[in-house]
Amino acid sequence: MKQNRIDQLLQRLLTNKLTSHQRDAVRYWLANSEETDEKDAALKQVWDNTPSTPKKSVEPSLLDTYAKIEQAENNVVKITLAKRLLRYAAIFLLPLVSAFSVWMIMDHRQSSTLDMLTCYVPNGERWTINLDDGTTVQLNGGTLFVYPKAFGKQERSVYLVGEANFSVANDAQRPFIVQAKSLAVQVLGTKFNVTSYPSDDRITVTLETGAVKVYEKNNPHSGQLMRPNEQVSYSQKDKNFTKATVDAASFASWTTGGLFFDHQTLHDILAALERSYGIHFAVDPTLKDTDQYTLRIKPNESIEDVLHILVQIAGNQMSYKRDGQLIRLYQKGKEVSQ
Known part of the structure; x- marks a missing residue:
């Protein structure tokens, strides 16, 4: 009661x-x-x-x-x-x-x-932050980043909800730790990308240079050691890690205005486009958004060009209507639902 x-x-x-x-x-x-x-x-x-x-x-x-x-x-x-x-x-x-x-x-x-600072990046924008230790952090749209004004003497911990690319200043005495949901990424000095949006089950870490350790916060003595051009994906639901060899630089292309999708569902692609372009998609229930696609979008490509590419890779079975920042997607030949 x-x-x-x-x-x-x-x-x-x-x-x-x-x-x-x-x-x-x-x-x-x-x-x-x-x-x-x-x-x-x-x-x-x-x-x-x-x-x-x-x-x-x-x-x-x-x-x-x-x-x-x-x-x-x-x-x-x-x-x-x-x-x-x-x-x-x-x-x-x-x-x-x-x-x-x-x-x-x-x-x-x-x-x-510590004196903590908060940075929120709206959809459609990208920001760069220089931290107290010389580390550079690039933040993607829809990202919340919490960090200390000045790091302590033992470690450098930051908190991420969203996506960020880190170029970490080397400091052997103070490991750099990114806290992302139930996962932690620990490094000394390196360059890597972390994707951890609230709506995503998976947390993805992609290493460009150096070495990192990825582990569950409640199990710091276990986890995954990563080498350059490796990507670790962790499922919060299943509590398991998967590792793959990738072109790490491609997954950081958002930092220069581009986008790269490797066998990702239409649902995930649309979510990324919303964050990058500050738009919103309404998908008709008759349109299957679980099909997977691989595509690369050049830096600063217009949303109209991106939509044209999507229609093409979907076999011209998809159409769209745009009303300002709202874009409705539906099966070709069928009127969009209201």
Whole structure:
């Protein structure tokens, strides 16, 4: 009964069905230490069930939250307050940040007292960040990246939801660790690509130069050692690794405006195009999006040219209609569903 009451209370808060006095009371209750387990369960359920499209405006909101966290006077209070403030902030950032992203930040932020910064890259854009140690990170569209303003003395840890290409500065005394969902990628100095979007079951690491170790966070003594031009894919559902030899540079072509797909489904290709071009696809149910294709898109190719290529490789069995940033795909000869 108590859990149902908490669930209902959060839903009323999210749907603006509380008075201003009631909202203040709920906010205070969220920040205190009572019924912690029940609030954790209810918040996670809300996040898991909330579809959302992150926007660039989330960055100042999260940075403001971190600023409040840093005002705490001692580490014990800081860690506890960090967790509660991020839960509190998550309720009002739900339309802006994906549920998984907020949960990831909240889960890992409590274990660190470093000054953390957050960068979100909207669909259709690519950003480059230079980290404190000289590492360069290129971020693809739809990516959330959390990193310290200055690294500590023992390791260099960053958190990724989305896709990034890393050129890691060599530092034998401080390993560089990318935390991506349930996986960790550890290096000393190298160049590699990590793909870990919230909607994807698989986390993919592609190594260009150097050497890396990829392992499950709860099993750091196991995992996969990688050599250049190797790609490791990890299934969170099946808990298994697969390794293949690839042309690693091709999988990083997005950093220069191109795209490369190797036996990927139409569904995955469309998702990547949405992130690269800032558009949205509506696929008619009669169109099969599980067929696999291999194609290479040149840097800065227009979306119209890309759509023309897709139609060709689909055997001219597919058509499309464009209305601004919305593109509807359907079987050729059949009117698109509304």
